[in-house]
Amino acid sequence: MNPERDGQKPGNDVAGVVLAGGLSSRLGQEKALLRVHGQEQPDLLRRTHNLLTALLPRCWVACRPDRPRPGYDCIFDQVEGLGPFSGVHAALRAAAKRGFAAVLALSCDLPFMDEATLRRLLAARETEPAGRLLTTFCQRETGFIEALTAVYEVAALPLFDAALAHGERKLSRIIPQERQERIFYSQTEALPFFNINYPADLELVRRLLAAL
Numbered sequence: 001m002n003p004e005r006d007g008q009k010p011g012n013d014v015a016g017v018v019l020a021g022g023l024s025s026r027l028g029q030e031k032a033l034l035r036v037h038g039q040e041q042p043d044l045l046r047r048t049h050n051l052l053t054a055l056l057p058r059c060w061v062a063c064r065p066d067r068p069r070p071g072y073d074c075i076f077d078q079v080e081g082l083g084p085f086s087g088v089h090a091a092l093r094a095a096a097k098r099g100f101a102a103v104l105a106l107s108c109d110l111p112f113m114d115e116a117t118l119r120r121l122l123a124a125r126e127t128e129p130a131g132r133l134l135t136t137f138c139q140r141e142t143g144f145i146e147a148l149t150a151v152y153e154v155a156a157l158p159l160f161d162a163a164l165a166h167g168e169r170k171l172s173r174i175i176p177q178e179r180q181e182r183i184f185y186s187q188t189e190a191l192p193f194f195n196i197n198y199p200a201d202l203e204l205v206r207r208l209l210a211a212l
Helices: 044-053 084-097 115-127 154-166 199-211
Strands: 014-019 059-063 074-076 102-107 134-139 145-153 180-185
Touching: 014 044, 014 084, 044 059, 044 102, 044 115, 059 084, 074 084, 084 102, 084 145, 084 154, 102 115, 115 134, 115 145, 115 180, 145 154
Parallel strands: 014 059, 014 102, 059 074, 134 180
Antiparallel strands: 102 145, 134 145
């Protein structure tokens, strides 16, 4: 798969989706609306959306039917209570209907995510072997897969449908390892993947930003 060979820019056949359907119960406040970079700066949802729209021709926000995000092109979980799985699944269905080949899924709670990291992800997808269904980052020291910063191919939809039928919702288990393309990074390069789940995470983010 190489859109540049056909005169297209990388990412033209990829849609984006911001995963923003969580309840933020562990944090105790709505993480998508946090303005950790300053009150004059976009909240985390807008910041994440801006990152994707700068690189891709289409971007959705995946959210719960009872909690739409005004001002965004929303898609809704098909089944509630399944976490990020539902958002990625819904985005793949939307992408298939609109003629996209893949979806770049990005969680809304990554305050240090940057355009360079996402460009690296898209570039890796363009050069990967045929048949890969997932392009993602993997921490070298731990083997942890960054399933919430990843490109999922629409061709993986049957695997998602089967996972839904069998009750599997962990994204890193849905696609066999031999059909994953992994970009390895070290712990010293992990800052873009730091996410906010707990009050202590939010406090650490604020301290790190104040030190920059």
